[in-house]
Amino acid sequence: MTNNVSSKxxxxxxxQYKEKEFEYWGPTPDEARKKMVNKSHALKDKRxxxxxxxxxxVKDGINLGIGGFVNxxxxxxxxxxxxxxxxxxxxxxxxxxxICPELLAGAMVLDxxxxxxxxxxLAWWGYEIIGIAPLVxxxxxxxxxxxxxxxxxxxxxxxxxxxxxxxxxxVRDHGGSDMELVNRGKMIECPFTGKNIxxxxxxxxxxxxxxxxxxxxxxxxxxxxxxxxxxEIAMAATSTIMxxxxxxxxxxxxxxxxxxxxxxxxVDTVTEQPYGSxxxxxxxxxxxxxxxxxxxxSLCDDFRKTGNKEGLKKYYDEYIFSCETYDDFLEKVGYKxxxxxxxxxxxxxxxxx
Amino acid sequence: xxxxxxxxxxxxxxxxxxxxxxxxxxGTGLPIIAAMHAQLTHAPNLYMIYExxxxxxxxxxxxxxxxxxxxxxRKACYLKGLCGAFELTQRGCADYAFIGGAQVDxxxxxxxxxxxxxxxxxxxxxxxxxxxxxxxxxxxxxxAIMALEKRRFVKKLDFVTSIGFGDGSPxxxxxxxxxxxxxxxxxxxxxxFGFDEETKRMMLLEVKPGRTPQEIQDLVDFDxxxxxxxxxxxxxxxxxxxxxxxxIDAEGYFLKRVIxx
Numbered sequence: 001m002t003n004n005v006s007s008k009x010x011x012x013x014x015x016q017y018k019e020k021e022f023e024y025w026g027p028t029p030d031e032a033r034k035k036m037v038n039k040s041h042a043l044k045d046k047r048x049x050x051x052x053x054x055x056x057x058v059k060d061g062i063n064l065g066i067g068g069f070v071n072x073x074x075x076x077x078x079x080x081x082x083x084x085x086x087x088x089x090x091x092x093x094x095x096x097x098x099i100c101p102e103l104l105a106g107a108m109v110l111d112x113x114x115x116x117x118x119x120x121x122l123a124w125w126g127y128e129i130i131g132i133a134p135l136v137x138x139x140x141x142x143x144x145x146x147x148x149x150x151x152x153x154x155x156x157x158x159x160x161x162x163x164x165x166x167x168x169x170x171v172r173d174h175g176g177s178d179m180e181l182v183n184r185g186k187m188i189e190c191p192f193t194g195k196n197i198x199x200x201x202x203x204x205x206x207x208x209x210x211x212x213x214x215x216x217x218x219x220x221x222x223x224x225x226x227x228x229x230x231x232e233i234a235m236a237a238t239s240t241i242m243x244x245x246x247x248x249x250x251x252x253x254x255x256x257x258x259x260x261x262x263x264x265x266x267v268d269t270v271t272e273q274p275y276g277s278x279x280x281x282x283x284x285x286x287x288x289x290x291x292x293x294x295x296x297x298s299l300c301d302d303f304r305k306t307g308n309k310e311g312l313k314k315y316y317d318e319y320i321f322s323c324e325t326y327d328d329f330l331e332k333v334g335y336k337x338x339x340x341x342x343x344x345x346x347x348x349x350x351x352x353x
Numbered sequence: 354x355x356x357x358x359x360x361x362x363x364x365x366x367x368x369x370x371x372x373x374x375x376x377x378x379x380g381t382g383l384p385i386i387a388a389m390h391a392q393l394t395h396a397p398n399l400y401m402i403y404e405x406x407x408x409x410x411x412x413x414x415x416x417x418x419x420x421x422x423x424x425x426x427r428k429a430c431y432l433k434g435l436c437g438a439f440e441l442t443q444r445g446c447a448d449y450a451f452i453g454g455a456q457v458d459x460x461x462x463x464x465x466x467x468x469x470x471x472x473x474x475x476x477x478x479x480x481x482x483x484x485x486x487x488x489x490x491x492x493x494x495x496x497a498i499m500a501l502e503k504r505r506f507v508k509k510l511d512f513v514t515s516i517g518f519g520d521g522s523p524x525x526x527x528x529x530x531x532x533x534x535x536x537x538x539x540x541x542x543x544x545x546f547g548f549d550e551e552t553k554r555m556m557l558l559e560v561k562p563g564r565t566p567q568e569i570q571d572l573v574d575f576d577x578x579x580x581x582x583x584x585x586x587x588x589x590x591x592x593x594x595x596x597x598x599x600x601i602d603a604e605g606y607f608l609k610r611v612i613x614x
């Protein structure tokens with residue numbers, strides 16, 4: 001973005017890009033504030049089925065904020081339901097993710113009239129040890145989606161700013177890299193130190209999707225293991241759909257209120273969904289299923305290399321469209337597989353009482 | 354002396370570069386292996402920070418397969434989220450950034466976003482910055498692992514993802530608003546590079562035994578600074594290889610990878 005103050009980023013690389021006018025890719029800070037104020041702030045039972053949650057909140061053209069980090073506590077059950085429900089011209093916002101955006105991208109490859117991604121604000125899209133994500137490579141290199149690049153901290157700080165109700169946040173990264181040129185941040189001179197400082201706009205998703213370790217029926221949620229950026233995303237979004245491994249009592253929440261990482265007013269729906277991050281990992285419950293990820297990834301890569309959608313289509317038909325619920329999918333994955341992943345977690349310590 | 358692979362040499366060299374009583378912000382794969390090796394040998398008081406949110410974990414369940422792996426959170430001293438990890442780094446608690454990339458230039462700037470310089474329709478789209486851009490900006494010193502090839506050690510990047518010394522001007526990083534002192538080492542299996550304090554340009558420090566500085570220069574597309582006192586890289590001992598192969602990456606997830614041409 002054009003800056004009032006220039007860092008020295010000029011002519012360091014051969015990069016070519018189109019200069020963009022600034023716009024929010026989701027609710028503005030004022031719109032997000034208004035939506036939060038207008039919600040009921042009562043403690044009320046928010047338990048619904050995932051089908052009801054997604055039908056109520058996911059619409060064409062929304063900004064979808066995706067929780068988790070790479071393969072950890074990724075909200076896969078909600079993604080499956082969104083694919084069944086459909087949604088066009090989506091904007092995706094996340095820091096680093098693997099199978100969630102790839103599943104959405106695969107749905108777009110198969111039927112763009114049902115689901116399509118318009119643009120993505122992100123830090124990273126891949127599988128780490130398992131390999132690159134074939135479908136982001138396919139969509140981006142064919143110019144089918146618009147990308148807006150930040151660092152992992154940048155995206156996290158943008159959600160954090162939104163969660164704090166402030167319109168931007170100063171950060172000590174992006175400056176001097178080409179992200180300064182292509183993304184929607186802005187370099188200014190700090191009014192106090194007189195030195196250059198990079199500002200990032202708050203990121204308010206229309207809908208935040210997160211999977212948590214435990215929550216009560218009102219949406220007060222605990223997270224064990226790395227928080228990733230789930231608390232910030234839930235608080236930044238104008239609506240938050242949550243799945244949780246286990247619904248726990250409000251007595252327990254009130255006994256240890258310090259453990260609540262996501263407070264109930266920012267949560268719209270809660271659904272108990274054991275294994276809700278599978279094939280991702282959920283600390284204290286199960287490790288990630290590398291074999292399933294590899295299998296799905298190889299189907300995506302086959303499509304990227306050959307243009308043949310058959311393998312992908314079979315996966316979606318078998319594991320998503322022929323399933324009414326995520327439990328139907330888990331039944332196909334099978335108890336033995338799930339048990340193995342539970343053992344591989346190694347009983348990491350979590351507090352449920 | 355036993356035979357060792359290129360990945361083992363990189364991991365061993367990465368370990369050598371890390372000092373004790375420091376915190377290293379690690380990326381997936383060889384950086385984690387290098388840091389674990391350092392902890393087991395010369396740097397028992399070296400600790401890791403993982404960007405998903407954990408500080409100083411005890412990796413008793415084995416090597417984490419990614420920086421978001423739940424195993425990286427095991428018995429940490431402090432466990433928050435990405436904001437927690439990166440804000441500690443902005444504050445000055447992370448001494449080393451340990452990152453990789455697709456291309457590096459003579460000032461230690463690194464590309465991991467695209468290949469082909471059209472941002473809106475690139476030749477190849479890579480995963481993106483991830484944590485690397487923030488680590489290179491705000492850890493005190495940046496260590497990069499690269500494959501030593503002419504197409505990777507380039508005169509000009511397609512995209513600057515992780516800031517190095519920019520165009521080499523002395524105030525580049527200050528004008529960019531970043532905090533760390535910048536590029537420190539670039540590690541390959543055949544050479545170890547540092548940076549000249551005055552010109553900020555990449556400088557050859559060590560070569561693999563049997564290699565000459567000219568052979569290294571031939572694999573780099575820009576002019577290296579080659580001082581008269583280039584040293585030989587230390588090679589891993591049998592005990593180092595035992596630690597790498599049998600203790601740290603016993604399943605061979607990273608060290609036994611086959612290099613694709």
